[in-house]
Amino acid sequence: MNTLKMSIGMKLRSSVSLIIVLGLSLALVTLNGCSSKPGEGKAEKKATKVDLSPAYGGRLVEGSIGDASTLLPPLATDSASSGVAAFIYNGLLKFDKDLKLVGDLAESWEVSNDGLTITFHLRKGVKWHDGVELTSKDVMFSYQLMIDPKTPTAYSGDYLIVKKAEAPDKYTFRVYYAKPFAPALISWTLNILPAHLLQGKDVTKSPLARHPIGTGPYRFVSWRQGDRIILTYNPDYFEGRAYMGKYIFRVIPDQATMFLELKAGGVDMMGLTPLQYARQTDNAKFKRGYRKYRYLAFSYTYLGYNLLDPKFKDKRVRRALSYAIDKQEIIDGVLLGLGTIATGPYKPGTWAYNSNVKRYPYDPAKAKQLLGQAGWTDSDRDGILDRNGQPFKFTIITNQGNSLRAKTAQIIQRRLREIGIVVDIRPIEWAAFINEFIDKKKFEAVILGWTIGQDPDQYDIWHSSKTGIKELNFISYKNSEMDELLIKARETFDLEARKRYYYRFQEILAEDQPYTFLYVPESLPVVQARVQGIEPAPAGISYNFIKWYVPKGLQRTS
Numbered sequence: 001m002n003t004l005k006m007s008i009g010m011k012l013r014s015s016v017s018l019i020i021v022l023g024l025s026l027a028l029v030t031l032n033g034c035s036s037k038p039g040e041g042k043a044e045k046k047a048t049k050v051d052l053s054p055a056y057g058g059r060l061v062e063g064s065i066g067d068a069s070t071l072l073p074p075l076a077t078d079s080a081s082s083g084v085a086a087f088i089y090n091g092l093l094k095f096d097k098d099l100k101l102v103g104d105l106a107e108s109w110e111v112s113n114d115g116l117t118i119t120f121h122l123r124k125g126v127k128w129h130d131g132v133e134l135t136s137k138d139v140m141f142s143y144q145l146m147i148d149p150k151t152p153t154a155y156s157g158d159y160l161i162v163k164k165a166e167a168p169d170k171y172t173f174r175v176y177y178a179k180p181f182a183p184a185l186i187s188w189t190l191n192i193l194p195a196h197l198l199q200g201k202d203v204t205k206s207p208l209a210r211h212p213i214g215t216g217p218y219r220f221v222s223w224r225q226g227d228r229i230i231l232t233y234n235p236d237y238f239e240g241r242a243y244m245g246k247y248i249f250r251v252i253p254d255q256a257t258m259f260l261e262l263k264a265g266g267v268d269m270m271g272l273t274p275l276q277y278a279r280q281t282d283n284a285k286f287k288r289g290y291r292k293y294r295y296l297a298f299s300y301t302y303l304g305y306n307l308l309d310p311k312f313k314d315k316r317v318r319r320a321l322s323y324a325i326d327k328q329e330i331i332d333g334v335l336l337g338l339g340t341i342a343t344g345p346y347k348p349g350t351w352a353y354n355s356n357v358k359r360y361p362y363d364p365a366k367a368k369q370l371l372g373q374a375g376w377t378d379s380d381r382d383g384i385l386d387r388n389g390q391p392f393k394f395t396i397i398t399n400q401g402n403s404l405r406a407k408t409a410q411i412i413q414r415r416l417r418e419i420g421i422v423v424d425i426r427p428i429e430w431a432a433f434i435n436e437f438i439d440k441k442k443f444e445a446v447i448l449g450w451t452i453g454q455d456p457d458q459y460d461i462w463h464s465s466k467t468g469i470k471e472l473n474f475i476s477y478k479n480s481e482m483d484e485l486l487i488k489a490r491e492t493f494d495l496e497a498r499k500r501y502y503y504r505f506q507e508i509l510a511e512d513q514p515y516t517f518l519y520v521p522e523s524l525p526v527v528q529a530r531v532q533g534i535e536p537a538p539a540g541i542s543y544n545f546i547k548w549y550v551p552k553g554l555q556r557t558s
Contacts (some may be wrong), residue, residue: 012516038125050553051289052532058555059246060531063258065401066430067226067251069210072203073191074146074153077472078434079451084249087231089191089212092120092139092173099536100452101185103190105134105175105215115493116179120188126238128194129213129220136167141177141195146216151203154471157459164489166359182490182498183455201237217242217546226251226297238327243533243549253429253519254402256359262290265556268528273403274336290526291534294542296349297523300342301405301449302515303396303412309444309478311394318513322360322418324367325412330521333405338524343515344506345450346460351495352456354503357510359504363420371419385420398447400427408426408518412447439470447518452470456502459486477514492553530554 044480068081073089076082097229103109106120131403145151146159164176177184194213198206198304212220216276218231229249233242250267252258261267263286281292290479303325305312312318326402327341346353371377374391376385396412398405406427413423428437437443449460459467463479463486482505489501509515525541527534533548534541550556 005175015344016277033185042473048441050551053127054243054533054549055555056241056243056549057245057503057552059248059268060244060252060550061248061266061268061415062372063259063267064259065251065253065255066399068223068229068249070209070432071220071223071229072193073445074151074211075204075447075470077154077470080249080429083475084229084231085212086213086216087189087218087247088192088212088216088220091189091191091427092122093130093185095189095454095539096191097156097526097535097539097541099538101189102483104189105139106188109185111185115184116175116177118184118188119172119174122173123172123238127236128196129216129234130194130197132194132196134172134194136173137170138192138195138254139173140165140167141199142190142192145193145198145533146190152470154460155190156467157463158183159190164396173501180491180493182493183457186455190217210294218247222388239511239546241253242546245546247545253325255401255403262526262528265528268531270526272524272526274334274522274524275398277338277526278336281526289529291531292524292526292530293536295523295536295540296340296347297521298347298452298540298558299449299523300345300347300452300520301408301447301518303341303518304448304475304515305448306443306445306516307478308439308441310445311392312409314374315512316370317376318516319360320367320370320419321416321421322516323363323370324415324421324512325360325516325518326362326415326475327360327518328362329415330408333411335521337518338522339519342520344509345452345461346456346502346506347452350456352499352502354506357506359510360513360516362415364415366464368419376420381419384422392442393424395424396445396447397426397428397433397443399430399433401430404521409447424511441476456498457486457490458505459490462486462505475514477512479512482508 025259042501063403066078066080068084069078069080070076071085071088073082073085077083078205080278083201090104092106093101093105098103103124105122107123109118109120111118117485122136128134132291143162143165146153146156160178161181162175163178164172169175170435197208197213210223217237219234221230223229223230228251231247233245252261255273258270259280259288262270277292281290286386307313331341340348341475343357343359344354372384374389378385396409400407409425413425439444460471462477462482463473466473466482467476485501485505489498489505492498525542530550531548532551533544535544537543
């Protein structure tokens with residue numbers, strides 16, 4: 001599932017139960033077909049035991065319906081780009097399997113008693129993929145790049161509030177804050193970039209966007225746009241060489257086609273649709289060859305409104321649309337029950353989630369009442385609402401190849417037509433969708449999703465200062481009380497105070513309905529069963545990818 005990403009540092013939310021639904025170890029492989037039955041006069045074939053011990057080599061092909069847009073993390077806002085970049089770059093810190101912050105490029109760090117100073121001590125001997133040593137100069141450059149007004153990044157907010165940064169020696173980086181900043185440590189999951197290749201250059205024109213050089217477990221090999229990105233293992237990786245010899249990110253813009261490729265061996269890993277998960281993989285052959293996993297995703301899906309469009313400026317209209325859409329119908333019909341209704345931007349069960357916000361159960365009569373109050377009536381009795389002679393018509397755009405969003409749009413289209421609103425649906429190829437429509441605000445309404453971060457800070461998505469080109473508040477939502485809450489919540493370390501701020505923040509969103517929050521889906525990844533070393537945890541399954549391996553006798557290289 002393609003989503004926009006909320007943070008540059010691959011932030012993940014709090015713990016979640018992950019269920020392994022099926023997955024038989026490939027301990028036995030039968031050679032030369034099926035065994036003959038005794039007594040038929042043929043030699044009985046023998047099963048050969050395969051050594052399942054860890055082995056270097058082989059490859060893993062992951063399917064994606066959308067291509068990356070850039071492999072320079074500060075410039076990327078989509079999940080495809082950040083997913084590939086995670087194999088190439090490192091931050092100072094990262095999240096472990098239990099979603100706790102641990103060292104990455106920093107081997108240790110100290111926070112002052114007042115929380116206003118953080119000192120990072122870098123690992124020594126870490127090499128960029130071109131052999132140059134990483135130093136505090138690279139960290140300083142990455143920080144300066146984030147606060148440079150010439151850098152078109154959506155993530156500058158976390159770094160602009162740093163009062164001062166310094167690199168007192170080759171392996172020390174220190175930051176000072178003028179006031180408390182609750183997500184400070186998490187912000188330093190920031191991908192660090194090579195100063196020796198980018199210093200003094202226009203980052204928007206850098207060849208590293210297409211040929212990246214990082215410090216991560218994999219090195220870049222090639223990128224055939226719209227087709228695949230190939231990475232190979234980094235033999236000098238500071239945590240030790242990854243077992244998997246190659247990682248291939250393969251673009252297949254249709255989920256049904258991708259599923260066929262999975263079964264044919266052209267893809268080793270993908271996210272299943274609910275239909276594929278529940279009905280198309282429940283057979284003995286599939287269970288022998290693949291492992292399925294299921295857990296509540298670190299994401300949510302929504303219908304967002306362009307608030308620069310006059311049709312959506314009145315919150316009574318947006319509330320009416322939320323009443324007119326049957327969210328449970330979408331979960332039952334599209335997700336086959338594999339999800340839960342979203343009421344805001346946090347996943348249920350997490351500490352910042354407010355379960356008592358205003359809800360919008362399916363109520364078409366209430367929807368029509370609110371639309372009438374906002375001036376939308378069927379004045380000419382043609383079955384379509386109108387105001388000032390203009391019919392209520394709009395287009396929902398979404399990304400091509402995502403069957404869940406396409407079906408969701410169709411249900412919304414039908415329900416809105418029942419109350420007199422005409423909706424067109426336009427699927428758009430992912431790169432054009434982001435670059436030409438979302439970034440340029442050339443849309444009326446959009447079905448899209450956000451990947452949810454570990455910290456509840458939502459400044460980059462909802463603050464009124466983040467409505468510029470390439471920034472994440474692309475619906476142009478503005479609310480002065482919310483602005484104040486978002487700033488207060490990030491400027492205190494008091495968990496109870498933060499909780500109060502975020503509860504009120506969700507109440508405002510529920511009242512204003514700049515999005516119709518639709519659902520939190522269940523994540524349904526599937527991996528070819530020959531892949532070993534997967535250890536499900538609160539962080540999901542991919543956190544320890546460098547430990548994944550394919551036994552020598554089961555490796556494929558082509």
